[in-house]
Amino acid sequence: MGIRRPLLIVIAALLFLPAASVALSAEPGCLRCHPAHYEEKGRCSHCHKGNESGRRAAIAHLGLYPARYSYFRMEESTAVRRGGKLPGDFGCRRCHVFGEKGNRLSSDLDTLPFRSSPERIAEAIRVPAYYMPDFRFSEEQIAAVVNAILAASGKKGKPAGETPVRVHFEEDGGEDVFSRRCGPCHKALSARYGGMGKGNIGPNLSALFSAEYPKPDRKGKTWSPERLRAWIANPRKERPAARMPPVPLKEEDFLRAAERLEIPPEWDIGN
Numbered sequence: 001m002g003i004r005r006p007l008l009i010v011i012a013a014l015l016f017l018p019a020a021s022v023a024l025s026a027e028p029g030c031l032r033c034h035p036a037h038y039e040e041k042g043r044c045s046h047c048h049k050g051n052e053s054g055r056r057a058a059i060a061h062l063g064l065y066p067a068r069y070s071y072f073r074m075e076e077s078t079a080v081r082r083g084g085k086l087p088g089d090f091g092c093r094r095c096h097v098f099g100e101k102g103n104r105l106s107s108d109l110d111t112l113p114f115r116s117s118p119e120r121i122a123e124a125i126r127v128p129a130y131y132m133p134d135f136r137f138s139e140e141q142i143a144a145v146v147n148a149i150l151a152a153s154g155k156k157g158k159p160a161g162e163t164p165v166r167v168h169f170e171e172d173g174g175e176d177v178f179s180r181r182c183g184p185c186h187k188a189l190s191a192r193y194g195g196m197g198k199g200n201i202g203p204n205l206s207a208l209f210s211a212e213y214p215k216p217d218r219k220g221k222t223w224s225p226e227r228l229r230a231w232i233a234n235p236r237k238e239r240p241a242a243r244m245p246p247v248p249l250k251e252e253d254f255l256r257a258a259e260r261l262e263i264p265p266e267w268d269i270g271n
Helices: 004-025 044-048 078-089 118-126 139-156 177-182 225-233 251-261
Strands: 188-190 194-196
Touching: 078 139, 118 139, 177 251, 188 251, 225 251
Parallel strands: none
Antiparallel strands: 188 194
């Protein structure tokens, strides 16, 4: 009998262990160190990720989203609303899909959070890749854009896999018309030829003829070959304050340069 009693106690403890574990996990471990807030939004990990069952900081904070990137669950927040507007204002969709609209010249931002952290996304905006425009966003703007990207990815759901985008970065010798006449001042990323040009003096011309390219004036008209032809011939006639000088081009050279900026219809998802 003396042997059975300890055995029964062990069996009873094992039977009640799952219930005890559930009770233990009912309250996030985060609340042992941090005050509760936005409780109506759900558990801590809903916005901050991390491991809320961890009792040690190093484990609990693994994969944690810092506070500045944790507003993505709140569509009504200023961060998400402002961040959702900036990609349109600055033409991010000329190269990226965001909110299921845009061109696939570079990464799909709707799926990016599933393979990258908020910090890495922020750093990519802060220190852009070679053919990406430097928008010179403030830290507040960067945080807002990251929150908007996280919010958009949550709506789309985790993809089965992203189709890689093939971008050519091989040197072509700079012998084409665009590289010789436009490249010293401009850069552009294209579906057909990859990265072109080396200049940062003028605007980035990636997807110039796309509906996602920032509008050149308040009339809201997109760029067209005809409009580009008139601009190159005499920029100050089109805009008196333009700093760009006229660039005399033969018609055949203009067509070759414009062809290098053309976006194939199947890439123009936003239209």
